[in-house]
Amino acid sequence: MNDTITAADLLPLLPLIVTTGVAVLVMLLVAMRRNHTLTCASTITGLGIALIITVLTIEYAPQQVTPLLIIDQFSLFFTVVVLIIAAFIAVFSYPYLYRLHDEVEEFYLLLTVATVGAIVMVSSNHFISAFLGIETLSIALYAMVAYPLHSKDAAKFPLEAGIKYLVLSAVATAVMLFGIALLYSQTGSLTFVNLVQANIEAGVGFTTLALLLIIAGIAFKLSLVPFHIWTPDVYEGAPLPATAFLATTGKAAMFVLLLRFVVDSDALSFPAVVTALSLIAAASMLGGNILALLQSNLKRILAYSSIAHMGYLFVALIAVSGAGAGLGIEAVSFYLLAYIVMSLGAFGISMVVSSSEKEMDFVSDYEGLFWREPWLALLFTAMLLSLAGIPLTIGFMGKFYLVLAGVSGSLWMLLTLLVVGSGIGVYYYLRIIYRMLMPATDITPFKEAGWASIGSYAVLAFLLAILLILGVYPAAVMGLIESVSNIL
Amino acid sequence: MTLVMIIILLFAGGLVAWLSEYANAGMPRKVTMLTLAVCLLLVFVMVSGAGPGVAAVDGSWFVYLKAEWMPRFGIYFQLGVDGLSLLMVLLTLFLGVMATGAAWSEITERAGFFYFNLLWTLAGVVGVFTALDLLLFFFFWEIMLIPMYLIIAIWGHENKNYAAMKFFIFTQVSGLLMLIAILVLAYFHYLQFGVYSFDYFELSRVRLGNQPEMWVMLGFFFAFATKLPSVPFHSWLPDAHSQAPTAGSVILAGVLLKTGAYGLIRFTLPLFPDASAAFAPVAMSLAAISIIYCAKVAFAQTDIKRLIAYTSVSHMGFVTLGVFAWNIQALQGAVMTMLAHGLSAAALFMLAGGLQHRIHTRNMDEMGGFWAKVPRMAVVALFFSVAALGMPGLGNFVGEFLALLGAFRVNVALTVISAIGLVLASVYSLWVLQRVFQGKFTDGQYSIDTLTDLGRREMVFYGVMMAGLVWMGLYPQSFLNLSAMTLDTLLTGLPR
Numbered sequence: 001m002n003d004t005i006t007a008a009d010l011l012p013l014l015p016l017i018v019t020t021g022v023a024v025l026v027m028l029l030v031a032m033r034r035n036h037t038l039t040c041a042s043t044i045t046g047l048g049i050a051l052i053i054t055v056l057t058i059e060y061a062p063q064q065v066t067p068l069l070i071i072d073q074f075s076l077f078f079t080v081v082v083l084i085i086a087a088f089i090a091v092f093s094y095p096y097l098y099r100l101h102d103e104v105e106e107f108y109l110l111l112t113v114a115t116v117g118a119i120v121m122v123s124s125n126h127f128i129s130a131f132l133g134i135e136t137l138s139i140a141l142y143a144m145v146a147y148p149l150h151s152k153d154a155a156k157f158p159l160e161a162g163i164k165y166l167v168l169s170a171v172a173t174a175v176m177l178f179g180i181a182l183l184y185s186q187t188g189s190l191t192f193v194n195l196v197q198a199n200i201e202a203g204v205g206f207t208t209l210a211l212l213l214i215i216a217g218i219a220f221k222l223s224l225v226p227f228h229i230w231t232p233d234v235y236e237g238a239p240l241p242a243t244a245f246l247a248t249t250g251k252a253a254m255f256v257l258l259l260r261f262v263v264d265s266d267a268l269s270f271p272a273v274v275t276a277l278s279l280i281a282a283a284s285m286l287g288g289n290i291l292a293l294l295q296s297n298l299k300r301i302l303a304y305s306s307i308a309h310m311g312y313l314f315v316a317l318i319a320v321s322g323a324g325a326g327l328g329i330e331a332v333s334f335y336l337l338a339y340i341v342m343s344l345g346a347f348g349i350s351m352v353v354s355s356s357e358k359e360m361d362f363v364s365d366y367e368g369l370f371w372r373e374p375w376l377a378l379l380f381t382a383m384l385l386s387l388a389g390i391p392l393t394i395g396f397m398g399k400f401y402l403v404l405a406g407v408s409g410s411l412w413m414l415l416t417l418l419v420v421g422s423g424i425g426v427y428y429y430l431r432i433i434y435r436m437l438m439p440a441t442d443i444t445p446f447k448e449a450g451w452a453s454i455g456s457y458a459v460l461a462f463l464l465a466i467l468l469i470l471g472v473y474p475a476a477v478m479g480l481i482e483s484v485s486n487i488l
Numbered sequence: 489m490t491l492v493m494i495i496i497l498l499f500a501g502g503l504v505a506w507l508s509e510y511a512n513a514g515m516p517r518k519v520t521m522l523t524l525a526v527c528l529l530l531v532f533v534m535v536s537g538a539g540p541g542v543a544a545v546d547g548s549w550f551v552y553l554k555a556e557w558m559p560r561f562g563i564y565f566q567l568g569v570d571g572l573s574l575l576m577v578l579l580t581l582f583l584g585v586m587a588t589g590a591a592w593s594e595i596t597e598r599a600g601f602f603y604f605n606l607l608w609t610l611a612g613v614v615g616v617f618t619a620l621d622l623l624l625f626f627f628f629w630e631i632m633l634i635p636m637y638l639i640i641a642i643w644g645h646e647n648k649n650y651a652a653m654k655f656f657i658f659t660q661v662s663g664l665l666m667l668i669a670i671l672v673l674a675y676f677h678y679l680q681f682g683v684y685s686f687d688y689f690e691l692s693r694v695r696l697g698n699q700p701e702m703w704v705m706l707g708f709f710f711a712f713a714t715k716l717p718s719v720p721f722h723s724w725l726p727d728a729h730s731q732a733p734t735a736g737s738v739i740l741a742g743v744l745l746k747t748g749a750y751g752l753i754r755f756t757l758p759l760f761p762d763a764s765a766a767f768a769p770v771a772m773s774l775a776a777i778s779i780i781y782c783a784k785v786a787f788a789q790t791d792i793k794r795l796i797a798y799t800s801v802s803h804m805g806f807v808t809l810g811v812f813a814w815n816i817q818a819l820q821g822a823v824m825t826m827l828a829h830g831l832s833a834a835a836l837f838m839l840a841g842g843l844q845h846r847i848h849t850r851n852m853d854e855m856g857g858f859w860a861k862v863p864r865m866a867v868v869a870l871f872f873s874v875a876a877l878g879m880p881g882l883g884n885f886v887g888e889f890l891a892l893l894g895a896f897r898v899n900v901a902l903t904v905i906s907a908i909g910l911v912l913a914s915v916y917s918l919w920v921l922q923r924v925f926q927g928k929f930t931d932g933q934y935s936i937d938t939l940t941d942l943g944r945r946e947m948v949f950y951g952v953m954m955a956g957l958v959w960m961g962l963y964p965q966s967f968l969n970l971s972a973m974t975l976d977t978l979l980t981g982l983p984r
Contacts, residue, residue, distance in 0.1 A: 388660075391630040400623075400667070404561075407671045415668055423661035430637070430656060434649055437642055478560040 005066065012063045012071035015054040015079050016119050022046030023112040030105045039105040040094045043112060047087040054079050062487060067191060068129035075123040077333075077484045078256050081340065082122065085248050086115040088344060088459050092351040093241040095452040100356040102150060106143075107241070114140035114245065118253035125264055127180045127190040130257055134173065134221070141250060142166045144242035145234060149356045161237025168220065168230045176217025182210035192264035208272045214261075215276060221254045222310045223303075225283035232295075235303035236361070240354055243299060244347035247306055248340045255313060259320070259332055263488050268321035277318050281414055284311025285421035292428050299361045301428060302346055305387060308421055309339050315418060316402050319409030329485040331405035334478070338386070338398035338470075345383035345463040349376060352456045363432055368440025377436045379464055386467055388429040389422055393471040490534040491551050491567050491618060494527050495611055502607035509600025516603040517592055523607060524584045531577060534569070550574060554687075557624075561674070562685040566621035570977075571970035572823065576617040576750055579830050582956075583742040584610045589949045590838045591735035594845050595643060602643060602735075605635035609739060616747050620688040622670045625755075626663070629711075632744065633659055636736065643733040645844075651724075651731035658724040662714035669707025672700070673759070692759055705760035705767065712756060715748030716804045718771075719778045729797035730850065734841025737793065741800050742834035746826045749807045753822070757814060758978045764812070769899065771812040776905045778805030783912035787919060791850045793840045796833065799876060799916060802909060803829045803884070809906055810891030816975060818894020821887050823971045828883030828960050832875045835953045839869050842946065843924075846938050852920070857929030862941045866925040868950045875957050877917040878910050883960025 010017070025046060029039050054076055062072030090111060097104045117136025124130045146162025180190070186200045186207070187193050200207050216227065223231040235243050267273050288308030295301045313335055320328035353360045353376070360366070369377040386395030399422070406415045470477055501523030508515035535550050551569040569577065587606060595602045608631070615628030633656060640652035670686070677694045678684045685691060696704060714721040729737050757764045764771075779802050786798035803825065810822030842865070844850050859866040875882040878889075888910065896903040942950070960967060 385634065389664075390634060391627045396630075400671075403668055404671045404675065407668065407675045419661060419664040419668065422664055423657055426657055426660050427653065430653055434641055434653075437638070473557070475556075475558050475560065478558060482560055 009063075009065045012057055012060050012065055013069070014057055015050050015076075015083070016069075016116065016123070018050040018053050019047070019083070019112065019116050019119060022050065023109060023116060026105070026109045026112055030109060034103075034105055036094075036097065036104050039108050040090055043090045043108040044087050046112070047083050047090070047115070051080060051083045051087070054083065064125075068126045069120070069123045070125045071123055072487045073484050074260075074333075074487045075256075077480075078122040078252065078336075079119050081337065082115060082118045082249055082253060085245070085252075085340060085344065086111055086118075088348075088463075089241050089245050089248075091455040091459050092244065092348055095456055096239070096241055096351050096354065097356055098452050100149065102148065107147060110140045110144045110147075111241075111245065114144065114249065118249045121253040122256045124257065125192045125260060127184070127192075130261075131173075131177070131180070133253070133257070137250065137253060138169050138173070138221075141242070141246055142169070144245065145238040147239050147242060149239055151357045157233075157237040158239060159237075161234045164230050164237075165234045172217045172220035172227065174217075175220075176214050179210045179213030179215075179217065182206070182213065186210075192261050194264065194266050196266045196269045204270065208270050211265075211267050211270060211273050212276055215273070215280075218254060218258050219280055222251055222258075223307050224280050224310050224314070225287040225307065226280075228284070228287070228307050231307060232291075232300040232303040235299045235306075236297055239356065240299075240347060240351045240359060240361075244344060244351065247302070247343045247347065251306065251310065252336050252340055255310075255332065255336060259317065259329065260488065262317065262320060263325075263329065268318065274318060274321070277314055278411075278414060281311045281314035281318065282417050284308060284314065285414075285417045286311075286424075289421045289424040289428075293424065295428075296363055297361055298350060298363050298366070298432070301363070301432070302343070305425065305428075306339075306343065308425060309335075309387075311421065312399075312402055312418055313339075315411060315414045316405040318411060318414070319405040321409070326485060327401075327408050328405045329488050330481050331401035333481045333485055334401045335398040337477075337481075338394040341463055341466050341470075342383055342386045342395055345379065345460065345467065346387065348456065348460050348463065349380045349383065352376070352453055352460065363435050366432070367435050367438055369436040372440055379460055380436065381433050382464055382467060384429045384433055386471070388426045391471070392468065394467045394474070395471075397471055397474050489553070490530050491553070491569060494530050494534070495614055495618075497523060497527055497530070498607050498611035498614060502604040502611070505607060506600040506604035509598075513596075513599065516600040517588060517595075520588045520603040520607060521585065524581055524588065524610075528578075528581045528585075531574075531581065535574060551618075552620075554621075557621075560684075561623075562683055562687070562690075563623045564621050564687060565624060566687060567615075567618045567624075568620045569618055570974045571972065572750070572753065572974035573617045575823065575827060575967060575970055576746060577614055579746065579827055580610055580613050580617065580743050583738060583830060583834050586742075586834055586838065586949055586953065587735035587738040589945065590738055590841060591733065592945065594734055594841070598642065602639065605638045606735060606739065608635040609639070610743075613739075613743050613747060617750060622673070622686040622688065622691065622755075624686075626667055626670060629663055629666075629747070630660075632747070633663075636740065636744065639736040639739075640728060640732045643736070644731040645733075645850075646731070647727065648731045651727035654724045655728040658714050658721065662711040662721070665707045666711035669704045672704050672707070676700070688755075696760075698762070701760050701763040702766065705756060705763035708751070708756045708760075709767070709771070712748040712751040713774070713808075715751070716745060716808060717748070717801055718774050718805070718808055719781055719801070720774075722778070722782070722801045725801055726794045726797040729800070729837070730791055730793040734838060734845070737837040737841060738834045741797070741837055742830040745800065745804055746830060749804065749811065749822065749826055752808070752811045753819065753975075753978065757811065758981070761981065764814070768812040768814070772809055772895065772899055772902045775805045775808035775812070776902045776909075778802060778808065779906050779909035780912065783909055783916060786916045787912070790852050792843070792852050792855075792920065792924065793837065793850050795852075795916065795920060796836045796840055799836075799913070800829070800833050802913065803833070803876070803888075805909070806888050806891045806906065809895050809902070813891075813895040813898045814979070815894045815897060816972075816979060817890050818898070819975045819979070820968050820971060821890025821892070821894055823887075823975070824883060824960065824964055824967065825887030825891060827967060828875070828887050828957060831953050831956050831960075832872050832882075832884055835868075835872045835950060836876065838946075838949070839865065839872065842942070846940060848938075852923045854930060855924045856927045857925070858939065859925040860929070861939050864942045864947065868942065868947075868954075869925060870921060871954055872957075873917040873921050877913040881958070881961045883957045883964065886961060886964045 117133045120133030220227040292304035316331035386393035389399040505516040505519040549570045555565040557565045612632035619625040637656045782798045782802040789795040807822045810818040878885045
């Protein structure tokens with residue numbers, strides 16, 4: 001392996017380079033010419049260009065670029081997804097931040113930097129690049145979560161949320177680093193080496209301990225029980241675009257990294273690790289759903305529901321061992337895609353009716369939405385039904401994949417808990433829908449941002465289309481995911 | 489192709505009905521009625537154009553089509569109509585017309601959205617009755633749920649939120665268990681034949697061990713037993729039926745319950761013959777318990793719709809009994825009961841709903857002595873009560889008699905216990921009649937002027953249903969011929 005980077009190496013790295021370029025461009029714009037519209041437009045355009053370049057790069061994959069990054073179809077697929085999410089969030093942030101009479105443009109800078117971190121995460125098969133990606137994403141997210149909105153009616157406690165997230169995330173990262181260090185001390189290498197074949201001198205117990213530490217750190221980021229305490233508070237306290245980004249890219253990039261690590265290191269061959277993952281999954285599915293029953297704040301409900309969905313995903317992850325490995329990887333990929341679409345839609349609807357001055361984050365704010373804004377209510381209903389896993393939506397196809405993966409791995413206990421969890425989930429999703437159906441009493445009307453929201457509505461319409469089309473005719477995407485997953 | 493057109497027409501009709509409300513407040517119900525009439529016509533076109541024996545595996549199918557849908561997992565858009573499905577589809581569309589008639593003047597708020605939900609529920613049900621690909625079946629099974637939930641949640645009565653939520657959660661959780669069972673079956677197909685398949689005929693070839701077969705069968709059974717409903721999964725039904733608007737109750741009682749029975753006949757017993765045979769004593773005991781227990785509970789109700797709801801559970805117990813007896817008489821009895829109960833329960837709910845619409849109460853303590861005031865309604869109620877209790881000459885008797893006859897050959901004790909249910913049926917049917925229409929006229933909280941008799945439109949609907957029940961009672965062979973084709977095939981076993 002050459003120690004120098006050649007031109008041939010740079011070609012697959014183009015998406016990453018372009019995205020970084022966009023970040024630099026936004027920074028320069030902030031320094032030279034402050035203009036919200038210009039910054040937002042440049043961000044979206046830059047991300048769009050990066051997207052096109054990513055698609056063009058596919059023919060150069062797979063390639064290991066430096067020992068740190070692997071650019072294959074799997075990582076490129078998720079790079080595309082991450083870039084699209086970032087562009088959509090930028091579109092949603094525009095009307096949200098429209099009236100903020102303060103520094104607004106830095107938000108887009110943070111968004112782009114976080115995207116760079118996410119792209120590094122999905123392309124890494126080395127602990128150093130993984131750590132770099134995680135930290136880049138996290139530090140940008142700390143600032144996004146704590147973004148000052150100067151409004152008591154908006155995101156209630158951005159600073160509190162930011163500090164909570166920062167401190168706990170730092171602890172989790174430290175735990176993860178400890179695990180990585182333990183592995184390094186035995187294998188002598190920081191790549192995702194196959195731990196079963198590495199013949200670790202200190203024995204299985206040592207490896208298991210190291211893996212559990214790493215998993216603990218990762219489980220924090222994925223907000224799984226029992227590392228989930230930060231989630232509802234941070235979701236509630238952060239501005240909506242930051243929450244949406246955290247819920248989608250924050251989770252997706254981390255999960256892709258975890259998936260690649262699990263596959264490359266064969267971590268599921270260690271029974272203690274499988275037990276730990278199963279316990280975490282079970283606790284998350286039950287805990288996430290049960291705790292959501294008590295909430296009346298929409299952001300907190302979505303936070304707990306994301307805990308539950310990550311629990312469901314873990315079921316597919318555990319199925320990645322043995323005969324059902326391919327199916328498990330497909331299931332994780334498809335469900336991540338479905339989860340991103342649903343979450344973006346749900347948060348997007350909140351963002352359309354909210355602004356930095358007042359967020360509509362209580363369920364009671366949406367009372368009678370069917371009669372006030374029927375199309376918005378329909379959108380919201382579709383997203384909620386998808387989260388509940390009703391057929392005709394992409395959420396159901398995701399559940400289908402999950403259950404099939406669970407069946408192939410014979411994970412009967414976990415599947416039963418999945419059913420129980422879904423049943424509980426149905427209750428609080430339907431409760432929101434019911435609230436929207438009730439006749440509207442004295443409700444403050446939504447303050448529209450006017451023409452600035454056009455982009456948001458377009459994105460929401462697109463997400464709805466994806467949700468329905470992939471719920472009814474997913475054959476094309478199924479094939480794509482199958483081919484992408486076979487790379488791993 | 490006609491079959492696909494029927495389903496698409498139901499979906500599209502729903503959308504048109506919803507949108508037509510903006511044109512004219514009275515349009516949605518007319519659009520709905522028109523859609524259903526056209527669909528009924530198309531059903532006749534579909535069956536007359538092709539006699540039985542068109543395509544497919546065993547020559548008893550009127551219609552059969554299979555199109556690629558999700559090739560990754562061998563999921564096809566596979567539909568088929570044979571004698572049994574034909575009867576069920578006809579029942580569905582017929583009761584759809586009745587429901588529209590019941591809702592004609594009752595639903596005034598957001599009527600367009602109501603008829604949209606009604607038609608989409610019916611579309612889901614028609615899909616359930618004709619789907620042969622197990623995942624497509626599951627799709628339609630779930631599609632039935634949401635529009636019905638909305639019907640109960642928006643246009644229901646005082647406790648609608650609780651009833652709608654309970655209905656949804658019960659059906660959803662049991663449906664998920666069925667999904668796991670379906671996927672286990674598909675996965676075993678993959679293990680044994682190297683390729684995923686959800687095709688009904690392909691999956692019947694899968695060899696499961698004793699234990700797995702029992703579990704998978706139970707997964708299916710939970711879903712269908714919740715829908716039937718069978719004790720102990722029946723507690724959603726009284727709430728859902730009594731809180732739903734009249735048209736919703738008609739569809740729930742007349743059509744949705746039958747999907748559970750249909751699922752048992754089409755999927756559970758043919759796909760898992762050994763496990764079903766082993767489980768039959770348990771299932772038949774649950775059926776007997778349903779019959780007796782729910783009859784007794786019905787007797788204790790003061791809410792008229794709740795009473796009729798419990799009697800529905802009781803009658804569906806006969807269906808379960810017949811299905812698990814698994815011989816030709818019992819199955820024919822089950823099918824006849826499904827058809828006859830569909831009509832009689834729908835009519836009884838229409839009556840109860842009409843009564844509630846007039847006097848705004850369902851409490852039988854506030855009713856009494858109505859015969860003199862509303863003689864037409866009383867006579868119609870008498871007819872359908874008598875039908876429900878199983879009077880020979882009407883359809884319910886044929887069904888229950890055949891079911892008991894067939895079950896007697898399998899399990900004497902349970903049949904005897906279930907037969908006692910016939911006595912109890914007489915008790916509660918005549919009890920309702922006595923309390924509502926006879927006795928002293930109580931001055932309830934309503935004005936007597938609101939208690940108007942049945943109008944011409946309502947008499948037409950009831951008249952058609954009465955004719956149907958008489959036809960079933962006097963000449964059931966016409967129905968039994970159609971179902972015999974399917975049942976004979978299912979009894980001899982699917983081709984393996």
